[in-house]
Amino acid sequence: MSKDISRRSFLKGAAASVASVAAMGLVGAPVLASAEEAWDVETEVLVVGAGGTGVCAAAEAAGAGAKVLVLEKAGLIGGSTNLSGGVMQAAGTKYQKEFTKYQDDTPENHAAVWIKEGEGLVDEELVKDLANGAPDHIDWLADTCGIKWTSIYGHCHIPYVEDEIMADRIHVYENGGASGGGVIYVQAVWKVCQERGVEILMNTEATKLIQDENGVVVGVVAVQDGKECRIKATKGVILCTASVDQNRELAKRLNPQMYYDLDNGVCLSVSTDTGDGIRMGMEIGADVAGFGGCIDFCGKTGFGTDNRTPNFPSFIVNQQGLRFVCEDTTYAYHYRAIYQQSVALDGHTYMIFGTSSVTSSEAVASGYAPWPDVETADAEVEAGTLFKGETIEELAEAIGVPAANLKLQLDLWNSNAEAGEDPQFGRKTGIEPITGPFYAYQNVAYNLGALGGLRINTNAEVLDVNGNVIPHLYAGGLNAGGWIGPYYPGSGTALIGTVHWGRKAGAAAAAN
Numbered sequence: 184m185s186k187d188i189s190r191r192s193f194l195k196g197a198a199a200s201v202a203s204v205a206a207m208g209l210v211g212a213p214v215l216a217s218a219e220e221a222w223d224v225e226t227e228v229l230v231v232g233a234g235g236t237g238v239c240a241a242a243e244a245a246g247a248g249a250k251v252l253v254l255e256k257a258g259l260i261g262g263s264t265n266l267s268g269g270v271m272q273a274a275g276t277k278y279q280k281e282f283t284k285y286q287d288d289t290p291e292n293h294a295a296v297w298i299k300e301g302e303g304l305v306d307e308e309l310v311k312d313l314a315n316g317a318p319d320h321i322d323w324l325a326d327t328c329g330i331k332w333t334s335i336y337g338h339c340h341i342p343y344v345e346d347e348i349m350a351d352r353i354h355v356y357e358n359g360g361a362s363g364g365g366v367i368y369v370q371a372v373w374k375v376c377q378e379r380g381v382e383i384l385m386n387t388e389a390t391k392l393i394q395d396e397n398g399v400v401v402g403v404v405a406v407q408d409g410k411e412c413r414i415k416a417t418k419g420v421i422l423c424t425a426s427v428d429q430n431r432e433l434a435k436r437l438n439p440q441m442y443y444d445l446d447n448g449v450c451l452s453v454s455t456d457t458g459d460g461i462r463m464g465m466e467i468g469a470d471v472a473g474f475g476g477c478i479d480f481c482g483k484t485g486f487g488t489d490n491r492t493p494n495f496p497s498f499i500v501n502q503q504g505l506r507f508v509c510e511d512t513t514y515a516y517h518y519r520a521i522y523q524q525s526v527a528l529d530g531h532t533y534m535i536f537g538t539s540s541v542t543s544s545e546a547v548a549s550g551y552a553p554w555p556d557v558e559t560a561d562a563e564v565e566a567g568t569l570f571k572g573e574t575i576e577e578l579a580e581a582i583g584v585p586a587a588n589l590k591l592q593l594d595l596w597n598s599n600a601e602a603g604e605d606p607q608f609g610r611k612t613g614i615e616p617i618t619g620p621f622y623a624y625q626n627v628a629y630n631l632g633a634l635g636g637l638r639i640n641t642n643a644e645v646l647d648v649n650g651n652v653i654p655h656l657y658a659g660g661l662n663a664g665g666w667i668g669p670y671y672p673g674s675g676t677a678l679i680g681t682v683h684w685g686r687k688a689g690a691a692a693a694a695n
């Protein structure tokens with residue numbers, strides 16, 4: 184897959200570069216380009232990171248005629264994109280017309296949903312640009328890269344978003360949709376990269392941006408096999424290294440929810456996604472945007488990930504034994520609330536259900552009951568991963584919440600469920616009375632990455648803290664921020680963002 188280009192010249196120049204960087208005392212600070220210093224490798228467009236964003240940026244830049252080199256820190260291309268399901272959101276595509284009842288959906292509606300979900304914190308121009316570009320990317324992936332779109336579903340509701348602008352927009356391709364399906368997307372685009380002559384250096388980590396005396400980004404310092412080298416990029420550097428997912432220190436500074444998840448949840452991003460591009464950009468004065476939220480969901484139940492799957496009868500309580508959120512909303516919406524309650528009350532939250540839940544017709548009919556029968560649930564109680572109480576008071580004691588509150592909450596749930604409604608939080612599915620014996624599952628965030636990155640404009644150019652373009656520096660995908668709000672707005676948003684910002688950055692850099 185990889186081609187170790189210019190390796191000889193790379194290694195030849197490396198020792199000199201180490202010496203000069205150290206001698207200048209610039210370790211830890213931006214590196215100014217100097218005419219006297221030799222470059223080890225030269226290209227026109229340099230892409231840092233070979234995940235979804237990186238391969239799209241490379242394909243687009245090479246398609247526009249630029250000489251393109253990609254640096255990949257890992258020994259494998261694909262990054263966290265490989266691990267993804269590969270699903271992507273877009274509105275108004277021919278596939279949406281073919282596979283769904285939504286015949287008149289538009290990118291404007293799509294942008295309206297994302298902006299509403301952004302809660303006033305997104306850059307609306309970026310969001311509109313993404314929504315408008317999405318249908319073309321779906322066609323590009325099919326027509327140029329050979330992706331075969333096979334179905335579409337929707338994301339679950341959000342209490343304050345009008346039903347009229349919601350639609351099924353999550354595009355699924357052949358053999359995609361489940362964890363690991365993202366490999367197909369990466370490989371399809373990478374094949375196009377190879378046809379267009381893109382070169383790659385594997386196991387090569389970009390560590391610093393190099394600017395000339397006018398502030399133009401002209402290359403990077405990189406490390407391969409423990410040796411430093413200088414790589415020149417005459418048309419631009421595109422940062423595609425994702426967000427601060429696996430970087431505890433940066434997460435603490437920039438994304439409290441990510442920081443919490445690193446200690447209390449399960450982060451599924453690749454270990455090489457340590458926010459390098461964000462750090463490198465910040466080092467030369469780049470602004471950041473969109474930090475705060477995460478792509479969190481319940482890995483045990485998958486609740487809220489697919490609008491075709493109802494939640495089974497259950498409700499979530501905090502340390503006070505009380506509900507605090509609508510549980511069948513899109514996953515990152517209710518997981519943000521779970522995070523906030525866990526921090527505010529300094530303790531876990533629990534999903535409460537009963538024997539009736541695991542035998543209910545809705546759960547069984549959905550085929551997606553996390554505990555399909557009492558035996559399975561009891562086995563987990565044995566294993567210590569589930570709590571059980573013959574009565575609700577017993578369960579309250581087992582999980583350490585006030586019994587009177589939990590009983591009150593159960594009674595309220597049951598009386599509302601008799602009427603088939605949830606006036607408390609507007610839940611839509613799984614509203615059935617819950618009877619014991621009772622179970623409690625401690626919520627644990629499965630984290631698919633942090634939100635937030637370098638601030639960009641609609642050309643994917645990186646902006647400094649004064650809003651000025653940093654010449655020849657671009658960022659895309661999850662390395663860029665401001666195009667997603669304080670929680671993840673549903674499956675397929677991140678990946679369409681990798682295609683969009685990657686392609687935009689590639690086109691803009693190639694045009695320099």
Ligand SMILES: Cc1cc2nc3c(=O)[nH]c(=O)nc-3n(C[C@H](O)[C@H](O)[C@H](O)COP(=O)(O)OP(=O)(O)OC[C@H]3O[C@@H](n4cnc5c(N)ncnc54)[C@H](O)[C@@H]3O)c2cc1C
Nearest residue numbers: 232234236256262263264267268269389455660661675678
């Ligand atoms: C299990 C899982 C399932 C998911 N499912 C979906 C889904 O179906 N749909 C969806 O929209 N989103 C999904 N997501 C989220 C989505 O996959 C990610 O947000 C997205 O793939 C990130 O893409 P990226 O290009 O920004 O980063 P990545 O794909 O992670 O690529 C970053 C690359 O940069 C490299 N790198 C890092 N630092 C350096 C450096 N200094 N020098 C050189 N290279 C470097 C890394 O090694 C990596 O290869 C999922 C995520 C996970 C973990």
